[in-house]
Amino acid sequence: MWAHKRIHGAAPAPVGSGDDPPSSGPTAYAFGRFVLIPERQVLMEHHQPVHLGSRALDILTLLVQRAGALVGKDEILARVWAHSVVEDSNIKVNMAALRRALEGDGSHRAFIATTRGRGYRFVGIVQQIHWTETTALGAGGSLLPRRLPALVSPLVGRHREAAALMDDVEQHRLVSLVGPAGVGKTSLALSVATQLAEHYRHGACLVDLAAVTDPSTVPATVAAALDLSVEGPAALSALCRCLEHQELLLMLDTCDAQVDAAAHCADELLRRCPGLRLLVTCREPLSVSGECVRRLRGLALPRSASRLTTARAMCFPAIRLLLDRAAAHSRGFVLQEGEAGKAAELCRRLDGLPLAIELAATQLVDHGLDGLLQQLDIGLQGLGARRGGPERHRSLDAAQAWGWRHLSAREVRLLMAASALDGDFDVQKAAVMASRPGSGLEALSRPELVGVLSALARKSLLTRDLRDGAPRYRLPETTRAHGHARMAREAREAARPEHPVRPALHEIAGRPHLSAYGLRAVRAGGDAAIID
Template structure:
């Protein structure tokens, strides 16, 4: 689907859609046909006969109809800006007098499957998962923030898997932590979603390709490119009303539509609960330690003889699973 960009406008002839920024501008079908002919050949004079043949193929109409529709296009482009954009050439026709950039973006194929993995078992985060799920139901951009290793990614994947059924095109994960150059993020996202982009402005083309999509995008490890992530998130959400974004970061994105959830460390047992294995085992930080220890050393178990030592280790880690 080809899009033409000029000034603050985008025009998609195939959909007869004119946008000022991200806001649709009303334009009639005949006027759209005339505008398409002009932007396809910017700077060139198109005769009145050429334009009329494009807008009224096979019909004989009065030249006044062309004049009326050109006036409608100029008005749609913003009055004075429209007058500067479409220049009448006496005795010949009209030409489009502002620079035009054309690009093509192919929407994601329906055969491509979402990239969201199955996360590890969730320990001690049921309340957090429920809270974030509620936030996603009310807001289109939710960011989980917390210290490194606190479990933001695992929680985001868990929530996204639960929420994926509510999105026609599922949930998708992009790890920003493996992208060293923020300028490459939009291209990496397009590749992950299966969007083919032929344009200098990859983000604009990607936003257009996703306009009719209903999906949850998980942006992981955004702290390395906060400003670019916020720009991408805002542009995509403005262009595609069916998109939602769940981000993880050590800091808030500070994007316009963002809602933040601060993820605390896992709950630690108080000293009084570290005297017996039975009491200590009720706390999420201990549960996660035991799960990880069992995965690495089969046969490991918590008992009254080692409970104080294991509690001390978890307390040293401040309840952060991977520190």
């Protein structure tokens, strides 16, 4: 593994010039698939030492340190054979050995050019780096970089999805695993990347793009994950140069907030680095050519919760995860016979989302299944509070707020309006909701409305299925609850006498289209602002 790589488009700064990267490891030079470490008298190819004599290594060091410049025979003799008198032929012999090592049987590009009668010039692009002592020794003693974090606990379920994803990664150079926040994209992709890493000469690496706020820094963030450093407007190009000879599986994780920049970066990397494969996780596809898109849905649930036995319930990963995590959180927790249906209902109300299930499980002992279901009637607030992990995974509300980030105003308004509808709905029904005064969508034309619905489905905030050739949309329960809470908060803050959802709530009886969530919220007395 190398650290603080500085990329030079032309010749590297000479050693000791005062321009060296600040690091503790010895200075080294990376070019193509090689790294030369003069202090150790070692040349590595794909992390394996190359057998070369010391004179050949000295010549290579001299040429690499003066990359781009013509180095005369006299200078080579003076520097490499300083205290002995030798024939020119010594240079030729060592140069031939060097060329064999660098160019193989001629199938690789030439790094050293000869100017007849005058000398030699190193013509590759060189990056001055620091070789770190922490270089990881991979399986079998090879120097395979280990850049994937470990999964904290094994996945529950997902066997079929993992097998399919592995096939996809083998067949496509860009695979995007898309789905809502907390559905398990990162976990599944990481599990697959870990299993596939050894098939790639340079292993696999995860780049977390969740915290990137400036799109222009996406290439630098990718580089940093690889212990490289690239800067400025040509950063992407420099990154491509670094990776053009690498065989690497790169996980671009959580691209949600930087879809355009990640798409541009992925497109360029794929075009210029033939040995690279990308496994992307995002709430939406990158929409670049050659992309294989796979949607991840919640963990499997029983179709019906009635007459479900405890033994049967354990066949469903969503329920198994709930009970596993509850038992891990509190020793002795067991599902009572007769409660399997309620556990299934809880998982359904949480859309089978592993994150939501994990958070709820930590409160199962305190509240019981009935208590949690009642709490969900009122909203997501108060569900889950854990310390570790990213902020967006600490509570259900935080996960939803993250999922709603970077939506357009129209998309937010539509989600809020649709949170008053129960079950699935078609464009017609959405149009009725949108036309309600105060929805904020009154001015939307039908094609614009369809556009907003499509964008929300693409971003995994709505599910879309075709029925009789026409799309039907559905809000996941957790999204609906969040939308409803936002609507209620807005009404409260604006102290509005009327709100689009309010007339509907006043007419609960005989209005089957009204969201069961809204209905439960009213019955539970959870939102005084709406009920009046």
